Amino acid sequence: MSEPHTNGHAGERTFEVRILRQDSPRTASYWERHRVRYEPDMNVTSVLQRIAAQGETIDGDPVAPVAYESNCLEEVCGSCTMIINGRVRQACSALVDKLLADRPHEIELQPMSKFPVVRDLFVDRRRLFRALEKVHAWLPVDGYYDLGPGPQRSQEDQQRAYPLSECMSCGCCLDACPQYAHVEVERKAGETDEQFRARQNAIFDVNFVGAHAISQAVYYNAHPTGKLNAGERVDALMEAGGVQVCGNAQNCVAVCPKEIPLTTSIARAGRQATKRIFTQWFDQ
Amino acid sequence: MADKQRVMIVGGGLAGLSAAMRMAELGLDVDLISLTPVKRSHSVCAQGGINSVNQLTRQQGDSEWLHFDDTVYGGAFLQHQPPVKEMADWAPRIIDLMDRLGVPFNRTPEGFRDQRRFGGTLFKRTAFAGATTGQQLLYALDDQVRRWSVAGKVSLHETWDYLGPVLDDAGTCRGIVAQDLVTMEIRAFPADAVVIASGGCGLIYGRSTMSMVCTGSAASRTFQAGAKYANAEFIQVHPTAIPGADKLRLMSESARGEGGRVWVPRTPQDKRRPIDIPEDERYYFLEECYPEYGNLVPRDIATREIFNVCTNEGLSVEQDRLCVYLDLTHLPREMLDAKLGGILEIYEKFQGVDPRSVPMKIFPAVHYSMGGLWVDYEKSASGGLVVGSPRNQQTSIPNLYAIGECDYQYHGANRLGANSLLSCIFSGLVVAPGIVNLLKGAKQAAADETQLMAAAQARYQDDHDRLLRRPAGGANPYLLHQQLGNVMTKAATVVRSNDALDEAYGQVCQLNEQARRCSLSDTGNWTNQNVVFTKSLRDMFPIAKAILLGARARDECRGAHFKPEFAMPGLEATDPAEHRREAEAWCDRFEQNTAKWLKTTIATLDGDDEVKLSYEEVDTSLIPPRPRLYGLVGAEVIDEVWKTRQQSKSADGRDGADGRASAAPKTAAAH
Numbered sequence: 045m046s047e048p049h050t051n052g053h054a055g056e057r058t059f060e061v062r063i064l065r066q067d068s069p070r071t072a073s074y075w076e077r078h079r080v081r082y083e084p085d086m087n088v089t090s091v092l093q094r095i096a097a098q099g100e101t102i103d104g105d106p107v108a109p110v111a112y113e114s115n116c117l118e119e120v121c122g123s124c125t126m127i128i129n130g131r132v133r134q135a136c137s138a139l140v141d142k143l144l145a146d147r148p149h150e151i152e153l154q155p156m157s158k159f160p161v162v163r164d165l166f167v168d169r170r171r172l173f174r175a176l177e178k179v180h181a182w183l184p185v186d187g188y189y190d191l192g193p194g195p196q197r198s199q200e201d202q203q204r205a206y207p208l209s210e211c212m213s214c215g216c217c218l219d220a221c222p223q224y225a226h227v228e229v230e231r232k233a234g235e236t237d238e239q240f241r242a243r244q245n246a247i248f249d250v251n252f253v254g255a256h257a258i259s260q261a262v263y264y265n266a267h268p269t270g271k272l273n274a275g276e277r278v279d280a281l282m283e284a285g286g287v288q289v290c291g292n293a294q295n296c297v298a299v300c301p302k303e304i305p306l307t308t309s310i311a312r313a314g315r316q317a318t319k320r321i322f323t324q325w326f327d328q
Numbered sequence: 329m330a331d332k333q334r335v336m337i338v339g340g341g342l343a344g345l346s347a348a349m350r351m352a353e354l355g356l357d358v359d360l361i362s363l364t365p366v367k368r369s370h371s372v373c374a375q376g377g378i379n380s381v382n383q384l385t386r387q388q389g390d391s392e393w394l395h396f397d398d399t400v401y402g403g404a405f406l407q408h409q410p411p412v413k414e415m416a417d418w419a420p421r422i423i424d425l426m427d428r429l430g431v432p433f434n435r436t437p438e439g440f441r442d443q444r445r446f447g448g449t450l451f452k453r454t455a456f457a458g459a460t461t462g463q464q465l466l467y468a469l470d471d472q473v474r475r476w477s478v479a480g481k482v483s484l485h486e487t488w489d490y491l492g493p494v495l496d497d498a499g500t501c502r503g504i505v506a507q508d509l510v511t512m513e514i515r516a517f518p519a520d521a522v523v524i525a526s527g528g529c530g531l532i533y534g535r536s537t538m539s540m541v542c543t544g545s546a547a548s549r550t551f552q553a554g555a556k557y558a559n560a561e562f563i564q565v566h567p568t569a570i571p572g573a574d575k576l577r578l579m580s581e582s583a584r585g586e587g588g589r590v591w592v593p594r595t596p597q598d599k600r601r602p603i604d605i606p607e608d609e610r611y612y613f614l615e616e617c618y619p620e621y622g623n624l625v626p627r628d629i630a631t632r633e634i635f636n637v638c639t640n641e642g643l644s645v646e647q648d649r650l651c652v653y654l655d656l657t658h659l660p661r662e663m664l665d666a667k668l669g670g671i672l673e674i675y676e677k678f679q680g681v682d683p684r685s686v687p688m689k690i691f692p693a694v695h696y697s698m699g700g701l702w703v704d705y706e707k708s709a710s711g712g713l714v715v716g717s718p719r720n721q722q723t724s725i726p727n728l729y730a731i732g733e734c735d736y737q738y739h740g741a742n743r744l745g746a747n748s749l750l751s752c753i754f755s756g757l758v759v760a761p762g763i764v765n766l767l768k769g770a771k772q773a774a775a776d777e778t779q780l781m782a783a784a785q786a787r788y789q790d791d792h793d794r795l796l797r798r799p800a801g802g803a804n805p806y807l808l809h810q811q812l813g814n815v816m817t818k819a820a821t822v823v824r825s826n827d828a829l830d831e832a833y834g835q836v837c838q839l840n841e842q843a844r845r846c847s848l849s850d851t852g853n854w855t856n857q858n859v860v861f862t863k864s865l866r867d868m869f870p871i872a873k874a875i876l877l878g879a880r881a882r883d884e885c886r887g888a889h890f891k892p893e894f895a896m897p898g899l900e901a902t903d904p905a906e907h908r909r910e911a912e913a914w915c916d917r918f919e920q921n922t923a924k925w926l927k928t929t930i931a932t933l934d935g936d937d938e939v940k941l942s943y944e945e946v947d948t949s950l951i952p953p954r955p956r957l958y959g960l961v962g963a964e965v966i967d968e969v970w971k972t973r974q975q976s977k978s979a980d981g982r983d984g985a986d987g988r989a990s991a992a993p994k995t996a997a998a999h
Contacts, residue, residue, distance in 0.1 A: 123364060
């Protein structure tokens, strides 16, 4: 590992952080540089915390804290996803020692590229959750009264399902996907919350749903209860923006922090779609 | 009028989502606000599992009653027993429900749900989904709520901050005021009932195992609006976490549940690699001191033993901090991957070491708030809850409820592992029918209270605007937060003393003054996280003070609250007669202490924002309090003396040890 930069003050080890900032959705982005004192066990989240506490840039200009989302800080909530040294990942699990070993003296942070920037590194990932609605990613159970346990499942079945259920909706797979285009819907003057949301959803729905939602549909289709209405999910995956849009670049599986077998899910979804076409064709 | 009625839930973790889902099913229209998209709530951090009696343990002698007993015994009898009994009774059905919602619980070879053992019990009561059980439960509930959201019964308002309740002239809650974290819009939401489900307050300690949203601000704002806050001083310090510059990451108790062993080298700060230290030079202190429970003693005890072995015996793995080994290296890799994969990956990712081949270095960390908003309940004839009573989970403010970690109801002085997921889902499910009944009797919909709403909204807008106009040059809120965390961690965690608590209280008051004058580095009105953080920092102080004052006043040891000055050590005498006399004296003292301190601490704020304490009796009508004797020297004799006394005292012949005989079989369906 290369040693972090040592600057003038009493041999204090520091490193530089370059951040692509943007004050609001409709203003231009700009780069800003910060210097941070090195501490052991640092990750990018703690770097952003130090920058907020410092309140000034490398040149001593007072600045507002960098806006970003964060919550669990142990890579299970998906909040703090951003582009770090060119790679989409979570800030919490991006360890400073490793980053500086790969690129000495400097860390570069940018917002995710496929979602509208709200401010700085904070992006609006509503489209990602809309995709889960579109593919009916839930079990349509009869209700929440006591109806006994769920269906028996084999160990093998559980071990196959579990990794898919670790998807934390972070959006790394979407940011890395060539078919997942940036979609930004601007609110029109006089539009109510509901009207805007409805128009936005209609636009989201004709664009690619993405690997995460395909994988969630496959996850529920494999569940003994979910199988009962698998057709609904497959139909959703066959609409505009469905599984057929996938160009098989396989970037999704390469960047997934949870190592979810996304391309396997996409292949299974494709087979389910083909089968459904044939079944429907023969049923006519 | 019923068509105008709405319920507002503040928080979208396990408690908030289970309440939303159940209310929607019962026909209520629900709004839910959350600081984050609900799928990113702190419940995802829960790892190990969820407890209930099950088919297997039942045949080994387990029952709902024993789960209830373990919970109140582990909690040092500080919780009211009816809600805990009801929770233990519902537990098997709650896990069945979560199973039906698709949670991928680990399976046995025959395809049934697998179970493991957790702390504070001798039964394998814990169902689990790898080592990400909280995440899996949350996702199943999130998916159900998404279904209701599409159906129009639940409106999710994500990235909104709750600023406080709206109370009418009679002091009844009629809604809330909240702020959009993106646009900074402040808006009043009328609601005929409000449910706070905002989680714990770990950020008061700076770094903890809790997530960034766990500032306690929602509970504090409710407290500041007049609600009672109970048992604030009971803060759980988890024995096993790994430190980071930004947070302390949990290493689940399930690591020990699956056979993990805690040890330190017998030679202080032994320089050898842990794997090279021979068996006879290792001190498995939990197994030696607690032969029955071993590594699975309740958390307060495990944490104190780690503190003791590191501080008093000087055997910490690392000098200057509490560090011991948690060893999994003797366990088969395939088993570890199947049952603990999630936490092993966390350790590997953050520490860069594979815990399957190298013992983990672990540290205690602030983890859970047993205390929280005081809530009511209605006791049934059988000793549980009257399900459907509007009193269940209601705070001291009418029509304002609290569920999940932000209430104080279920865990007493110490929470058992894998009971938190249960209490969150249980309180969420049980609050729903009570609110249905509450709204049936309502005369006027909150939506008609337009003037009340406008006035409340204006008040919070004014506060917000004044904050943004603060002059520069005041204290830095982020640095104040670090200082607050340091003070609280030093004085109010594992071992407490009155001198240190007094000193900490003075320091916290000073920091509070500085926080009132702190300056913002962002004075804009778009996604201003600086002002949102400053508001939550400001609101940490009332709870921090309640923690310190509650701890200062409580001159005893109970669960997570430990003051060595008032400890009741084991017996010393070797002569049998003297030993017996010591046991009698021990029991006398225990009885006196119970009479004096088996009480709920109630904190309220007076007009000058000063925290005032008072005490309430605890309902221990089902299981009489008995000495908590885990690993104590002389425990057997104390237990004998205790039982003799109870038998001679109790007319109906029921005591803690055979109380289970009176457990009525429960067949009612979950409501």
